Amino acid sequence: xxxxxMIVIDGLADETIxxxxxxxxxxxxxxxxxxxxxxxxxLTGLIYPVAPGVPxxxxxxxxxxxGYDIVREYPxxxxxxxxxxxxxxxxxxxxxxxxxxxxxxxDGTLVVVDRRAGRISGExxxxxxxxxNEALSEAGIPAKVLHTSEHRGVLxxxxxxxxxxxxxxxPHETGAPVLMCQPWDGLSGDMLKRAQNTAKxxxxxxxxxxxxLSRHEINERRMRRGLRPANVILIRGGGxxxxxxxxxxxxxxxxxxxxxxxxxxxxxxxxxxxxIKVKGATGTVNTNLPGKVDGALKALERGYDFVYLHIKAxxxxxxxxxxxxxxxxxxRIDQALEPVLELEDTVVVVTSDHATSSLxxxxxxxxxxxxxxxxxxxxDDVKHFCERECARGGAGTLLGRDLMNLILDLxxxxxxxxxxxxxxxxxxxxxxxxxxxx
Ligand code: ZN
Ligand code: ZN
Numbered sequence: 001x002x003x004x005x006m007i008v009i010d011g012l013a014d015e016t017i018x019x020x021x022x023x024x025x026x027x028x029x030x031x032x033x034x035x036x037x038x039x040x041x042x043l044t045g046l047i048y049p050v051a052p053g054v055p056x057x058x059x060x061x062x063x064x065x066x067g068y069d070i071v072r073e074y075p076x077x078x079x080x081x082x083x084x085x086x087x088x089x090x091x092x093x094x095x096x097x098x099x100x101x102x103x104x105x106x107d108g109t110l111v112v113v114d115r116r117a118g119r120i121s122g123e124x125x126x127x128x129x130x131x132x133n134e135a136l137s138e139a140g141i142p143a144k145v146l147h148t149s150e151h152r153g154v155l156x157x158x159x160x161x162x163x164x165x166x167x168x169x170x171p172h173e174t175g176a177p178v179l180m181c182q183p184w185d186g187l188s189g190d191m192l193k194r195a196q197n198t199a200k201x202x203x204x205x206x207x208x209x210x211x212x213l214s215r216h217e218i219n220e221r222r223m224r225r226g227l228r229p230a231n232v233i234l235i236r237g238g239g240x241x242x243x244x245x246x247x248x249x250x251x252x253x254x255x256x257x258x259x260x261x262x263x264x265x266x267x268x269x270x271x272x273x274x275x276i277k278v279k280g281a282t283g284t285v286n287t288n289l290p291g292k293v294d295g296a297l298k299a300l301e302r303g304y305d306f307v308y309l310h311i312k313a314x315x316x317x318x319x320x321x322x323x324x325x326x327x328x329x330x331x332r333i334d335q336a337l338e339p340v341l342e343l344e345d346t347v348v349v350v351t352s353d354h355a356t357s358s359l360x361x362x363x364x365x366x367x368x369x370x371x372x373x374x375x376x377x378x379x380d381d382v383k384h385f386c387e388r389e390c391a392r393g394g395a396g397t398l399l400g401r402d403l404m405n406l407i408l409d410l411x412x413x414x415x416x417x418x419x420x421x422x423x424x425x426x427x428x429x430x431x432x433x434x435x436x437x438x
Contacts, residue, residue: 002374002411003305004253005296005340006349008065009333010058011315011356013368013387017323022388024318024358025369028327029386034337035371038348039385042373045395046387047403049354053365058315061353062267064400067250075270076164076239077263081154084266085146089156089241094164094198097237097263098145098153100125100230101170103210109177110210110232115170116151117230119320124218128230129153135212136205143205145233148262149283155235157201163194168236169206172362178206178232202235209233246272251404252413253306256299258292259283264310273308283312285329289336297339300346318356326358347410348373350385351403367397374410 014023021027029036048054049061050070059080060070068074082095089095100117103110120128129147136143143157165184171177181202183195210232213219219229247255257268258276260283265275278295280288289311296309311333317326340348348371355366369390380394391397395406408414 001305001413002345002347003300003307004347004349004407004411005300005307005309005343006407007296007309007311007337007340007351008062009314009330009350009352010310010312011318011354011363012330012352013355013364013366014318014323014326015355015357015359015364015366017358020323020327023386024323024327025330026386026388027323028330029384029389031331032334032385034341035334035350035385036383037341038350038373039371039389040383041377041379042348042371043377043380043395044372044382044385044390044393045370046367046390046393046397047351047370047400048365048367048397049352049400051365051399052367055363055365056354057363058263058353059267061400062264065351065353065403066247066271067401067404068244069401073242073244074239075242075244077237078154078164079237079239079241080266080270081148081152081237081263082156082266083269084262084264085148085154087146087154087156091241092160092162093156093158094162094238095157096155096164096202096235098155099170099234099236100128100151100153100213101232101234102228102230103178103232106177111177112171112174112234114228115172115174115234116319118228119150119316120222120228120230121150124222125151125153125230127218128213128216131212131216132209132233135208139204139208141201141205141208143201149260151230152262153233154262155205155233157198161194162198162201163191163240164198164238165191165195165240166199166202166238168234168238169202170234170236172236178234181206181235198238206232206235244270247306248272251306251408254304255306255308256304257308257310258295258299259308259310259312260287260292261310261312264312268308273306274304276307285313285317285325287311287313289332293336293339297343300343314352315356318358319361321358321361323358344375346374347377347407349403349407370395370398370403372406372410377410
């Protein structure tokens with residue numbers, strides 16, 4: 001049986017960018033070495049992470065690639081973000097993802113100017129989240145916010161009277177007004193009442209955040225320097241708590257992960273994967289790419305038989321409309337992946353959780369490139385790892401939920417359909433003292 005290294009490059013695929021005449025990955029592909037070598041020696045294809053034309057969020061895309069049913073098993077983004085930030089979600093605690101954002105007051109509404117407040121980061125972001133915490137506790141609201149990275153954070157709400165089944169305040173586009181939080185459709189009875197309580201509190205928190213953050217000295221200083229003020233938090237990703245089967249129970253792997261961003265740590269932790277900590281792994285363009293690859297390879301040496309390695313900044317650069325920088329970052333990933341070429345007895349998988357358009361700054365429902373390498377894998381004649389070439393690949397076009405089966409098969413862990421009763425665990429017949437038959 002082989003081990004597996006699965007590399008997910010976030011938002012890797014893109015659209016045709018007029019100034020490049022192709023996608024950022026296609027543009028840089030002729031200059032890639034490690035990824036092209038793997039493509040040349042391996043099997044490629046395309047994959048719709050969830051379904052054709054469905055632009056997945058990162059967590060939905062990942063769950064689907066890991067073989068989970070996102071309709072039945074998706075607990076909401078806030079749940080993963082909280083786990084990723086190290087918050088243990090006890091019963092009676094619900095969580096949401098937050099963005100520090102820039103809004104402008106127009107006709108009594110708050111219009112979103114920048115959903116990420118110019119990617120505010122570091123001390124400024126942390127202090128603003130802290131200021132909001134003080135205001136929440138002064139107002140007697142049973143909620144807390146926690147800064148994670150850049151503009152990102154988590155909001156937790158504690159109390160049996162709350163339920164996560166509420167809509168986002170984040171309109172997910174600039175130029176649109178901040179939305180009112182409301183209970184999901186189709187709720188009734190006690191669930192509806194708890195969702196109504198939650199929505200009311202979330203709307204209060206949004207107004208409070210605008211009041212407190214607008215006049216905070218950090219924002220006054222930012223505006224003097226021509227930067228965008230982070231004068232509100234946008235709240236999203238509620239959900240209903242659901243039991244998620246562990247990755248080990250589902251697929252039989254002893255899995256570990258390397259990731260910088262809170263969401264990805266949260267997803268992997270929720271599935272029971274062990275964290276490999278890497279110094280300088282930040283989930284930004286400045287992340288320690290060689291260190292992350294090294295951490296993943298060491299985990300394989302240490303006996304983990306499935307290692308998930310996540311790289312984030314390709315997605316962030318697409319959201320920010322920077323296709324050339326995205327391409328350059330892909331080249332840096334490629335350099336860092338050089339040691340992967342030395343692997344033996346391992347299935348190497350490279351793919352993405354969704355396409356992100358550098359033109360439109362949002363996730364798209366396109367298929368993304370897929371690359372599979374194993375010592376014995378059937379080759380196709382694709383030589384460059386990019387959208388256009390992988391479309392000719394020998395694996396064809398798959399859905400995210402097919403990927404784990406393909407991996408199991410290449411890793412010699414699949415069960416031939418109809419032959420063995422149990423796919424994961426084999427018990428050996430033990431020879432010992434002869435049975436005494438009466
Ligand atoms: Zn993503
Ligand atoms: Zn994204």
